[in-house]
Amino acid sequence: MPVTIKHVAAEAGVSASTVSRVLTGDCRISEPTRQRVLQVMEQLGYHPNAIARSLVNQKSNTIGLVLSRAPRTAMAIPFFAELIGGITEQAYADKHHVLLVSSISREEECSQVLNLFRNKRVEGVIHAASRMDDTLISALAQEGFPFVVIGRVPGSDVPSVNNDNIAAADMAVTHLLDQGYTRIACVGGSPDLVVTMDRLQGYKNALTRRGIEIRKEWVICSESTTLAGAAASEKLLGQADRPDAIFAMDDTLAVGVWKGTRKFGINCPEELGIIGFNDDLISSIMEPALSTVRIPIFEMGREAAKMLIRGIQNEFTGKNRIVPAELVIRQSSMRKGYYS
Amino acid sequence: MPVTIKHVAAEAGVSASTVSRVLTGDCRISEPTRQRVLQVMEQLGYHPNAIARSLVNQKSNTIGLVLSRAPRTAMAIPFFAELIGGITEQAYADKHHVLLVSSISREEECSQVLNLFRNKRVEGVIHAASRMDDTLISALAQEGFPFVVIGRVPGSDVPSVNNDNIAAADMAVTHLLDQGYTRIACVGGSPDLVVTMDRLQGYKNALTRRGIEIRKEWVICSESTTLAGAAASEKLLGQADRPDAIFAMDDTLAVGVWKGTRKFGINCPEELGIIGFNDDLISSIMEPALSTVRIPIFEMGREAAKMLIRGIQNEFTGKNRIVPAELVIRQSSMRKGYYS
DNA sequence: GTGAAAGCGCTAACAG
């Protein structure tokens, strides 16, 4: 049996409460006793039982991380990988633990998260990808459980960390226009996600501003995988009346889009301009190097964790943090002769 | 205040123990009472407090995951990403939670993990990358805390899930030899890691078997990043007496190696054969497509979690699981005219 | 400053 507070108390010749007091850093305790207790703890190799403390304090010092993706795919998404890095780093700094939530279906996930709260296992969660009509978010909000979403929740102002996807996508597409591309298509991930809708909006805004008509058949949103990107690309390029540039909503898709060009022997960036989003590692590696929009993902993770933990303690303050996005122009969108 | 077992008991007109019994699935309880209690639980929206249960049962149903990397970099490693997927999926199936351990330094990590055990927060951990002289592993073993390592611990038979890296690397290098490459260099990650040493051994075995001398200056192990791979590659290729093939210990490095060839205008696979390890997603995407060694990473994660959770319950059985490795031959190692 | 006592929410003998 591990050594408990009682053992320490007995050994130090004090009561359990006194030991507890030095544990919690209670000030009204004499320095000599404090020292003695501390020493006995050390000597006995005492470690407070976090579970017991949690029980009485009603807090677990743990936050949950909801990826809302199948375990098999979630981690393979570079965005999530980096986000998790930021979250764990900040949580660690704030002395909190990070619990990974993973489930098969959306419904299961929802009930699993709610149970985590009701069972007192977590004090808050970070929800990494909000959907257009997110039942988990509404449930969380309704129950009053603390959470932060990465992204945006339309028509609601729940605590969130996000970038301005509409403006960023607009910026990316405008860049393509500035490079002389005019027939610009759009390839995106799940239409279910807010981020997809936002970036689509940005795409539309950019075209509209220049008086270019939106062509529905040039907008393909399915899922954010390289395979899907390639499929969309092939569909777009396989027709005579084809686009001369493609805005991909993330780099994973952009890589797929580029793969698609290979099938038709279409040159990038001369015959087809490509721009992605996220600045995944691969973007600077591939040839042609991929133009993209960079957002501080790691920082978003840190910020979300910080916001959540602060929020759990007091009340949420400054709930909607917007991080900046930056255009990273590489070869894939640099049409010859149009250097600006 | 949330509803507790007492409320349910009162409302159902039974004692707390009875409620507890239906909770734990105790069989000696009459069906009518069971139903009534169940119904009251439902009606009151009762959810058992996991912390309280943990306290009395002395178990948290939580396993820890130690990556032994800075948060910033850990998740960006495709191997880890997939491994985590497997671990969480299995843990979830076995009704366990996964706690992400993250720390700055190696020492901190070690004490953090030990404290997680002593504080009763976790019942076991999966250690994702064993080092040659791993203090955490010896500490864990000494304290008798349950754990599973992904990899191998030299001179010890702690529970582990691994592939036969020596044989797999041997296989990869032998493939290069079979393709007619004879001047084969080796680029690896941290020499501190067991996996690095094992793959290096495989590399040496393959060459030795064919009577080829090992050239020390053709073995460069630093860290597993694309940048480091490129640096090593440039160093190897920048000299007159250069290799005609490079065995990279993982695909991240292999991509770097390939990047290096671009600087010198060296053709792959004609002038330089490249083979990697892990079959990261990027391998099939890049051009030339990268030959590699595929191991079932996701399954390794599942297996490790399963082994650990079983081990926590009973004793560990069948502690050293070896998963198969498979050669995936693509363009980067296919020297013209040498198709086998 | 320190101790005694009560209790966080639940489980597990021990009775009946």
Next chain:
DNA sequence: CTGTTAGCGCTTTCAC
């Protein structure tokens, strides 16, 4: 089958 009684290890009034 079910209730009573003790705790699990810790914190926190409330006295002294």
